[in-house]
Amino acid sequence: MAVPAPSRTSLDAIVRSGRAVLDDEGIDALTMQRVAAAVGVRAPSLYKHVRDRDALIRLIAADVVRDLGALLHAAAATGDPRTDLVAIAHEFRAWARAHPGGYALLFSRVPDAWITPGPDADAIEPLLRTAAALAGPDHALEAARTVVAWASGFIGMELAGAFRMGGDVDAAFGWGIEHLAAAIAAPAR
Amino acid sequence: MAVPAPSRTSLDAIVRSGRAVLDDEGIDALTMQRVAAAVGVRAPSLYKHVRDRDALIRLIAADVVRDLGALLHAAAATGDPRTDLVAIAHEFRAWARAHPGGYALLFSRVPDAWITPGPDADAIEPLLRTAAALAGPDHALEAARTVVAWASGFIGMELAGAFRMGGDVDAAFGWGIEHLAAAIAAPAR
C-alpha cells in the first residue's frame, strides 16, 4: 500500500534467468519474451531494468566472466607455473563444455569484465602470472595471448563440431597444452 | 517467347551477391531481402533457388573455403616445412582480416567443404602435410589441430577486438607462430 507499484522482478533475477535460458537453450532462444516469461513478466517490462537486448547480453557476459575468473584463480594453486598452466587450460575447457552458451559470449562480445578488475574478477590474472613465470616478464603478454588464443580456438572448434577427422580430441588438447607450455618457456629456436 | 518464365537470376549470382553483402556489411545485413535486392528480385523468389537462409549461408561458406584453400595451397610453396607453416599462418591471417564476414563462417557453421576434397579444395591439406613433416606422421593430426586452433583463436580474438591490453598484435602473432613451429617439432619435454 506504500509505493504505487513495487517491482515484480529485479535486474538480478533477469540476468540469472537470462543466463539459464542461454545455457539451456542457446543464444537464439534468448529472446526478450522468453526471459520475461522466465521471470514472470511481459517483455516490455524488461526495458524498465535493462536498456535493450544487447545490454542484457553484456550483463550476462560480465556475470559469466566473474564466475570463470573465480574458477581459474582456484585452478592455479600449486605455485609451479607449468603445472598451473596445464591446470588452468583443462579447467577452462571443462567449464566451457559445461556452459557452451556462456562460453560463446566470452569471445563474441568481449565483455569489458575480461580486463576491468573487480571483487574476484580480473579473470585472466592467474594466466598472466603463470605465463610471466614461464616466458619471462618481457614476453608474458605474448605468451598469455598465445595460450588464450590456442585454448579458445580449440574449444570453439570443438563446440562447433569442427573435429571430424577422427583422432582423440582429449588427447589432442593434452598434447597441445603440453607442447605450448614447453614452447613458451623456450626461445623460438 | 519460348519458355514461360526464364530465370531472372541464378544460384551463382545469389551466392556471389550474398558473399559480397556479408563481407561488406556483416552477417546481420545478410537478410533474404537484402540479397534479393542485390540480385534484382524479391525475397520470395530466392526460395526457388535455395532452400532457406541457412542453406544460403552454407553455400557461401563452401565458396569461401574453396577460395581460402587455393590461397593456402599457394602459400605452402618452398617445401621447407617450417617456412611453409609460418607462411600459411600469415597468409591465413591476412586473408581473414580482408574478409572478416566470410572468415566468421569458417568456424561457426563449419562447412563440410573443410574436409570434403574437391577440384582445388581440401583447404587444410597443405597444413596437414606441413604438420606431418614437422611433428612426424604419428602426431600430424594433433599438430595440425594445435596450429589451426591457435590461429583461429588468435584471429577470432583480434577481429572481436579482444586485444586491449596494449602490446604489438602483429608481433604477438609472429611470436606465437615461431614458438608453435618450434613446439610441434619437438617432444613435449
Added chain:
DNA sequence: ACCTGAACACCGTTCAAGT
C-alpha cells in the same frame, strides 16, 4: 513507479495468383 496491451518496423517463409 512499474506493468501492460497495442502498435510499429522488421525478419523468414509460404502460397495462391499472375505471366
Added chain:
DNA sequence: ACCTGAACACCGTTCAAGT
C-alpha cells in the same frame, strides 16, 4: 517455370494507459 504481393508467425522496441 519463375516471379510477385499478400499473409503469417515471429522478433525487438516504444508508448500511452492502467494501477
